[in-house]
Amino acid sequence: MADSDKIAGQVADGLLAIEMELRTIGLWATERPPQAAFQSTEPFCIDTLEFTQWVQFVFLERMKLIVESGHPLPSVSGIAPMAEEYFRSRPESGQGLIRELEAIDQLLSGS
Template structure:
């Protein structure tokens, strides 16, 4: 297995880990946001989506497409700090989700 194939496989595994954690802490949505909400030009669609909605319907969808199509992975990622900020002071613990996102950040930044 080439280093590139291994990296894609590791990223795919971590993306699945993110979904599992989101389902475990019950922030996974069965209803997608409106097309208008997804069309936001703001970073992380901060003006139209909750962070977890952006994570599920923008980040995960785009990253899965990149992995499935074998396109170039982003050279840097900094999603974990956004998750930490989102879960600060909330009743649900996002620690497991933050750890999964930290692993993705590391994989992409080290590639």
């Protein structure tokens, strides 16, 4: 197994762990936001989506497509700091989700 295949497998496992964590903390959405919410030009669609919606409907969906189609993975990722900021003002701790996002950030950034 090539290193890139190994990393893709680890990323796939990480994506599943992120989904499970969103479900565990009760932030997995059952309905997709309206299409207009995805037209934002702001990072993380911060003006139209909750951060966890962005993770679910943008990040997870795009990353799953990349992994399944065998396309090259992004070479850098920095999502965990945004999650830390988001959960500062939330009643949920989000620590499990932050840990899973940190793992993905490290895998993709090669550190």
